[in-house]
Amino acid sequence: MKTPQEIVSFMYGNDEFSSLLGIEIFAIKIGNVDLELSVKESHTNGFKIAHGGISYSLADTCLAFSANTFGYKAVTTETSISYFCKVQLGDRLCAKSHLIQKGNSSAVYLIEIHNQENILVSHFKGTVRISKDLW
Amino acid sequence: MKTPQEIVSFMYGNDEFSSLLGIEIFAIKIGNVDLELSVKESHTNGFKIAHGGISYSLADTCLAFSANTFGYKAVTTETSISYFCKVQLGDRLCAKSHLIQKGNSSAVYLIEIHNQENILVSHFKGTVRISKDLW
Amino acid sequence: MKTPQEIVSFMYGNDEFSSLLGIEIFAIKIGNVDLELSVKESHTNGFKIAHGGISYSLADTCLAFSANTFGYKAVTTETSISYFCKVQLGDRLCAKSHLIQKGNSSAVYLIEIHNQENILVSHFKGTVRISKDLW
Amino acid sequence: MKTPQEIVSFMYGNDEFSSLLGIEIFAIKIGNVDLELSVKESHTNGFKIAHGGISYSLADTCLAFSANTFGYKAVTTETSISYFCKVQLGDRLCAKSHLIQKGNSSAVYLIEIHNQENILVSHFKGTVRISKDLW
Numbered sequence: 460m461k462t463p464q465e466i467v468s469f470m471y472g473n474d475e476f477s478s479l480l481g482i483e484i485f486a487i488k489i490g491n492v493d494l495e496l497s498v499k500e501s502h503t504n505g506f507k508i509a510h511g512g513i514s515y516s517l518a519d520t521c522l523a524f525s526a527n528t529f530g531y532k533a534v535t536t537e538t539s540i541s542y543f544c545k546v547q548l549g550d551r552l553c554a555k556s557h558l559i560q561k562g563n564s565s566a567v568y569l570i571e572i573h574n575q576e577n578i579l580v581s582h583f584k585g586t587v588r589i590s591k592d593l594w
Numbered sequence: 595m596k597t598p599q600e601i602v603s604f605m606y607g608n609d610e611f612s613s614l615l616g617i618e619i620f621a622i623k624i625g626n627v628d629l630e631l632s633v634k635e636s637h638t639n640g641f642k643i644a645h646g647g648i649s650y651s652l653a654d655t656c657l658a659f660s661a662n663t664f665g666y667k668a669v670t671t672e673t674s675i676s677y678f679c680k681v682q683l684g685d686r687l688c689a690k691s692h693l694i695q696k697g698n699s700s701a702v703y704l705i706e707i708h709n710q711e712n713i714l715v716s717h718f719k720g721t722v723r724i725s726k727d728l729w
Numbered sequence: 730m731k732t733p734q735e736i737v738s739f740m741y742g743n744d745e746f747s748s749l750l751g752i753e754i755f756a757i758k759i760g761n762v763d764l765e766l767s768v769k770e771s772h773t774n775g776f777k778i779a780h781g782g783i784s785y786s787l788a789d790t791c792l793a794f795s796a797n798t799f800g801y802k803a804v805t806t807e808t809s810i811s812y813f814c815k816v817q818l819g820d821r822l823c824a825k826s827h828l829i830q831k832g833n834s835s836a837v838y839l840i841e842i843h844n845q846e847n848i849l850v851s852h853f854k855g856t857v858r859i860s861k862d863l864w
Numbered sequence: 865m866k867t868p869q870e871i872v873s874f875m876y877g878n879d880e881f882s883s884l885l886g887i888e889i890f891a892i893k894i895g896n897v898d899l900e901l902s903v904k905e906s907h908t909n910g911f912k913i914a915h916g917g918i919s920y921s922l923a924d925t926c927l928a929f930s931a932n933t934f935g936y937k938a939v940t941t942e943t944s945i946s947y948f949c950k951v952q953l954g955d956r957l958c959a960k961s962h963l964i965q966k967g968n969s970s971a972v973y974l975i976e977i978h979n980q981e982n983i984l985v986s987h988f989k990g991t992v993r994i995s996k997d998l999w
Contacts, residue, residue, distance in 0.1 A: 470640030476647060479614075479636045501614050504658065505605030511654040511670050512611060516647025523639065523646075535646050536835075537807060537856060539674035539944055541972055541991070543965045559987055560948045565806075567946055567987065569974075582964055582972065584989065586807060586946070671970075672942060672991060674809055676837055676856070678830045694852055695813045700941075702811055702852065704839075717829055717837065719854060721811070721942060740910030746917060749884075749906045771884045774928065775875030781924040781940050782881060786917030793909065793916075805916050809944035 463489045463528035466594045470524060477520045480513065484524075491556050492524035498550045509546035518570045518583035521554040526566055526587040530594055533566065538585040544578060551575040554583075564589050598624045598663035601729045605659060612655045615648065619659075626691050627659035633685045644681035653705045653718035656689040661701055661722040665729055668701065673720040679713060686710040699724050733759045733798035736864045740794060747790045750783065754794075761826050762794035768820045779816035788840045788853035791824040796836055796857040800864055803836065808855040814848060821845040824853075834859050868894045868933035871999045875929060882925045885918065889929075896961050897929035903955045914951035923975045923988035926959040931971055931992040935999055938971065943990040949983060956980040959988075969994050 461469075467487050471477065480502070485493040496517050504510040519535060526533040546552065553573050560567045570583040596604075602622050606612065615637070620628040631652050639645040654670060661668040681687065688708050695702045705718040731739075737757050741747065750772070755763040766787050774780040789805060796803040816822065823843050830837045840853040866874075872892050876882065885907070890898040901922050909915040924940060931938040951957065958978050965972045975988040 472640075473638075473642060474640040474645070475636045475638045476645035477639070480647075501610045503608075503610045504612070504655075505607075505609040505662075506667075506669070507608060510609070510611035510651065511658075511673070512615075512647055512651025515650050515654070515673075516645065519646040519650070520639075527640075532641075534641070535677055537674070537676045538646070538650075539672070539809070539989070541672045541965070541989075542670055543967075543972075560946070560984060562948075567948070579965060584944070584946075674854070674944070676830070676854075678832075678837070695811070695849060697813075702813075714830060717854075719809070719811075719852075742910075743908075743912060744910040744915070745906045745908045746915035747909070750917075771880045773878075773880045774882070774925075775877075775879040775932075776937075776939070777878060780879070780881035780921065781928075781943070782885075782917055782921030785920050785924070785943075786915065789916040789920070790909075797910075802911075804911070805947055807944070807946045808916070808920075809942070811942045812940055 460530045461594045463487050466527050467492055467524050470527060480516055482517060482520055489528050490525060490558050492521060492528065494521045494554045496552045498546055498548055500548060503548055511542060514546060514552065514572050514581040515540055517552055517554045518572060521556050521570050522568050522585040522587065525556040525568060531589050532592040532594060533587040533589045536586050536588050538583060540581055540583045542581050544580050546574065546580050595665045596729045598622050601662050602627055602659050605662060615651055617652060617655055624663050625660060625693050627656060627663065629656045629689045631687045633681055633683055635683060638683060646677060649681060649687065649707050649716040650675055652687055652689045653707060656691050656705050657703050657720040657722065660691040660703060666724050667727040667729060668722040668724045671721050671723050673718060675716055675718045677716050679715050681709065681715050730800045731864045733757050736797050737762055737794050740797060750786055752787060752790055759798050760795060760828050762791060762798065764791045764824045766822045768816055768818055770818060773818055781812060784816060784822065784842050784851040785810055787822055787824045788842060791826050791840050792838050792855040792857065795826040795838060797864065801859050802862040802864060803857040803859045806856050806858050808853060810851055810853045812851055814850050816844065816850050865935045866999045868892050871932050872897055872929050875932060885921055887922060887925055894933050895930060895963050897926060897933065899926045899959045901957045903951055903953055905953060908953060916947060919951060919957065919977050919986040920945055922957055922959045923977060926961050926975050927973050927990040927992065930961040930973060936994050937997040937999060938992040938994045941991050941993050943988060945986055945988045947986055949985050951979065951985050
């Protein structure tokens with residue numbers, strides 16, 4: 460069975476969208492991968508703050524990477540996110556995952572996104588379906 | 595008060611992220627803006643299908659544009675999304691918004707994302723907080 | 730295979746909590762069961778309006794009955810609900826289900842709850858896991 | 865301004881539905897109220913396990929009590945819940961609230977429900993709107 464590092468390395472290498480966004484890997488261990496991202500001009504919306512899709516995509520990549528480290532391919536089925544404060548151009552976001560339940564065929568994670576001042580900017584919950592396909 | 599077309603035109607013109615994703619406006623009327631997007635190589639994830647952030651960001655832009663057409667500035671507070679089938683490279687996604695509730699300070703929308711074969715690929719629900727600031 | 734009427738009749742007959750709440754069946758067809766409930770004194774909360782658990786439980790029963798009419802046992806895994814207006818003592822609530830996606834092992838429903846004045850008081854979304862056990 | 869104990873005591877005294885369900889207060893402090901409930905025959909559904917409305921209503925009461933302890937009247941606007949394992953007749957459920965964000969007009973809580981074996985049976989997230997009305 461592949462290690463968490465091998466799996467995440469492979470996923471990250473193929474993940475064109477996470478690369479486009481400038482998502483960086485901060486830490487990898489079994490069950491949890493922490494990510495970071497700096498908000499750029501190309502991430503802003505019509506209010507000139509970060510588009511909701513930025514925090515969301517960071518959390519969704521964090522979920523995907525975290526849930527696949529157990530060795531079986533897992534895909535997202537349902538998620539929700541709350542936005543607590545504006546994310547500004549230049550902010551540095553950090554996503555940390557917390558596994559709250561894992562069964563044979565599904566798992567649920569909470570993901571917190573903090574900014575560089577350690578303020579909780581978004582809270583994400585995601586469910587994945589775990590397949591029987593090994594990485 | 596500005597028209598829905600003026601508001602959406604202004605938001606869209608400043609929305610760097612929607613532009614980066616290649617989001618296109620299909621129709622604008624008060625309360626509803628329909629959008630489209632073609633899935634490109636840069637939108638794919640580690641499974642070589644569209645990253646969840648693509649459908650999500652399309653829906654979130656659809657929510658933002660739709661909810662701002664009433665003339666007051668509105669920002670997203672909470673959303674959820676369900677993924678029903680894989681979105682492939684080359685797929686054409688269409689997002690349509692349905693306002694289900696509107697009060698003085700908040701509104702709730704459902705947004706359906708269909709692909710070019712009219713299959714429902716994602717279902718999104720979003721809540722916005724409506725400010726007293728006119729566009 | 731049992732009919733939707735037989736399945737719902739059996740479930741309803743054993744459902745002590747729906748009986749305690751006074752939930753009534755309005756219509757049964759394959760994929761959809763519509764329910765009604767009158768708000769009683771015992772349903773109120775600390776604000777003397779209906780407890781959120783009343784609309785929720787009505788919707789959850791509606792989901793369970795609707796999703797089981799296909800003949801296979803199905804259980805709720807994740808739900809969300811939005812509350813749009815207060816439900817008063819004496820109100821008559823009606824829950825209608827809308828199947829938005831059905832796969833082999835899961836289904837997603839939207840459920841709308843209206844009061845006697847046809848005002849949308851709550852909007853519910855629920856996911857069920859469908860087993861291979863026949864009723 | 866009333867104390868958390870006075871507010872919760874008043875709400876609990878008027879909360880007919882929480883009383884009907886047999887909800888008990890375990891601990892009260894500012895921002896957090898922990899509750900307990902024993903699953904009775906009248907709480908079961910068509911599968912003879914606890915109806916989803918039981919865990920939900922326990923969590924919703926926990927949210928309402930917790931969010932009102934700050935002294936201003938607060939009402940639930942949106943919630944979601946995940947069900948991780950079956951709740952059986954005779955189980956003892958404990959709901960604990962965790963405030964994750966509080967602004968001037970809204971707050972978001974996570975609520976965990978464990979059974980008597982300390983297994984996480986449900987995870988709930990709830991948003992409340994905070995009014996300017998003092999208790």
